[in-house]
Amino acid sequence: MVMRGLSQSTQGNGHWKGILLMTFLVFISILNVNFLGRSFSLICLPVIGICLWPRTDGAIVSILAILIFGLLLDLLSAGPLGLWALIFLSIFAIFRPHMRMKSHTFGSAFGQWLLALSFAVIASYFLGWFARQSRPDFMPLLYQAVAATVLFPAIYALRHLGKNLLSDADMRGA
Amino acid sequence: MFGSDTDSTRASTLTFILAFIFAGIIFMTDRGSDRLLLQTQTQAETAISPGLALLSKPIRATESLIANYQDRSRAVEENKALKEELYRLRADKQRSDVMAIKLRSFEQILGVDSSWDLPVKKIAARAVSEVDGPFVRSALINAGRNKGIKKGHPVMTIDGLYGHVLRAGAGSSRVLQLGDLNSRISVMSVRSEARAILSGDNSELPRLAFIDDRADWREGDKVMTSGDDGVLPRGLPVGTVKADEAGAFVVALNITGKNIDWVWVYPFVPIAEPAEITDSAGEGTDNAVIAPEGSGVDPIPETPQAGTP
Numbered sequence: 001m002v003m004r005g006l007s008q009s010t011q012g013n014g015h016w017k018g019i020l021l022m023t024f025l026v027f028i029s030i031l032n033v034n035f036l037g038r039s040f041s042l043i044c045l046p047v048i049g050i051c052l053w054p055r056t057d058g059a060i061v062s063i064l065a066i067l068i069f070g071l072l073l074d075l076l077s078a079g080p081l082g083l084w085a086l087i088f089l090s091i092f093a094i095f096r097p098h099m100r101m102k103s104h105t106f107g108s109a110f111g112q113w114l115l116a117l118s119f120a121v122i123a124s125y126f127l128g129w130f131a132r133q134s135r136p137d138f139m140p141l142l143y144q145a146v147a148a149t150v151l152f153p154a155i156y157a158l159r160h161l162g163k164n165l166l167s168d169a170d171m172r173g174a
Numbered sequence: 175m176f177g178s179d180t181d182s183t184r185a186s187t188l189t190f191i192l193a194f195i196f197a198g199i200i201f202m203t204d205r206g207s208d209r210l211l212l213q214t215q216t217q218a219e220t221a222i223s224p225g226l227a228l229l230s231k232p233i234r235a236t237e238s239l240i241a242n243y244q245d246r247s248r249a250v251e252e253n254k255a256l257k258e259e260l261y262r263l264r265a266d267k268q269r270s271d272v273m274a275i276k277l278r279s280f281e282q283i284l285g286v287d288s289s290w291d292l293p294v295k296k297i298a299a300r301a302v303s304e305v306d307g308p309f310v311r312s313a314l315i316n317a318g319r320n321k322g323i324k325k326g327h328p329v330m331t332i333d334g335l336y337g338h339v340l341r342a343g344a345g346s347s348r349v350l351q352l353g354d355l356n357s358r359i360s361v362m363s364v365r366s367e368a369r370a371i372l373s374g375d376n377s378e379l380p381r382l383a384f385i386d387d388r389a390d391w392r393e394g395d396k397v398m399t400s401g402d403d404g405v406l407p408r409g410l411p412v413g414t415v416k417a418d419e420a421g422a423f424v425v426a427l428n429i430t431g432k433n434i435d436w437v438w439v440y441p442f443v444p445i446a447e448p449a450e451i452t453d454s455a456g457e458g459t460d461n462a463v464i465a466p467e468g469s470g471v472d473p474i475p476e477t478p479q480a481g482t483p
Binding site: 027028030031032033034039041043059060063064066067070071072075076077078079080081082083085086089090092093124125127128131132134136137138140141144 | 182185186189190193194196197198199200201202214215218219222225226229230233237302303304305306307308309310312314348355376377432434
């Protein structure tokens with residue numbers, strides 16, 4: 001599991017874009033949305049931010065930022081402290097989004113998102129079970145996952161737009 | 175384990191391992207009632223509450239717009255239903271007025287006060303964040319100690335009881351919803367006054383626990399707080415009793431499926447512990463005997479003072 005190894009052309013301090021996206025997603029994720037008489041929690045949304053983490057050689061800053069965002073989400077969602085921090089770090093280590101060799105297409109990003117989401121749902125189910133000492137209801141987790149998946153294209157488009165607006169020409173595609 | 179042996183890679187790998195261990199330790203030590211970093215949590219919530227209030231405004235506005243559109247689409251039938259309800263409520267109001275006069279007379283005759291303990295004052299707040307997850311059901315409201323909110327205060331919506339304040343920060347409060355796993359409140363049936371404990375289980379339908387064998391609970395019963403716990407006031411509407419697949423009684427909460435935007439907090443003062451009353455009543459009355467007037471018994475026995483025969 002290599003935490004570094006980008007080509008020189010993609011190295012840079014791009015992690016601040018990831019931090020910006022994660023800040024936005026963490027805030028949004030603790031707001032619930034009521035739709036068709038049902039309340040949808042978007043707690044899985046920040047996982048998109050991990051999947052779309054920009055390519056950068058600043059792995060240490062990225063790891064620390066992801067740890068802090070995980071803890072922040074735990075604090076603000078009043079859930080078991082450390083649960084999302086562990087999940088975020090695990091997803092970052094498994095998928096190593098900062099080290100991908102080429103820019104995501106929508107298809108590849110969506111595929112990675114589905115894998116990461118599945119991992120996050122399963123991990124949160126078992127970690128939550130362990131933390132609360134009672135078997136959690138799986139349906140709310142499923143609703144959260146579906147709600148986040150529905151919003152994935154919008155977040156992807158937003159991220160793509162932000163990348164084009166904020167990056168210089170050399171860094172586009174990062 | 176983490177691949178190539180450059181200094182930067184080794185540092186990244188070490189950082190990752192340390193971060194993972196740190197998160198793991200926090201996760202392991204957070205289990206239990208005494209939550210780690212409780213103060214940090216309250217401060218973080220207070221700091222983030224204004225931002226969340228700002229972010230939630232367009233979402234709530236959109237929800238209201240959709241709700242308004244839905245209301246307009248069924249305005250005619252709703253108008254008819256409301257008229258019917260109005261006629262029924264007029265009759266109920268008349269009956270209620272007559273009952274109030276009778277009750278006042280009985281109170282005067284008996285010299286008792288049967289008024290309910292619902293506080294008149296309400297503190298309005300906005301629910302800026304709501305978590306309906308499998309592990310926790312809570313909300314963050316943008317009012318805290320600055321508005322007089324304290325731990326334990328009941329939180330209401332227009333539809334009924336929403337929960338109670340779990341912790342109050344300087345400018346925000348965390349509210350534990352009725353459906354949360356840790357929520358336990360004493361409730362009663364409006365019809366039969368049967369008592370039970372409404373026990374949250376992180377589902378949409380919290381269950382009625384500790385039901386006495388003789389208690390008369392039925393499907394369709396309206397449920398309200400009983401006030402027996404001395405923590406919540408009596409008479410706050412909660413929901414309606416249903417039977418689940420196993421035949422156990424659960425409660426369909428009044429607030430389920432409703433848009434939670436504005437809430438209000440009752441600054442209810444719980445019943446004080448007996449020990450506190452004794453302490454504040456003054457010293458030297460511990461051995462006091464309360465006796466009815468005219469019984470011939472001295473209510474406070476004379477105790478010999480020190481130095482007197």
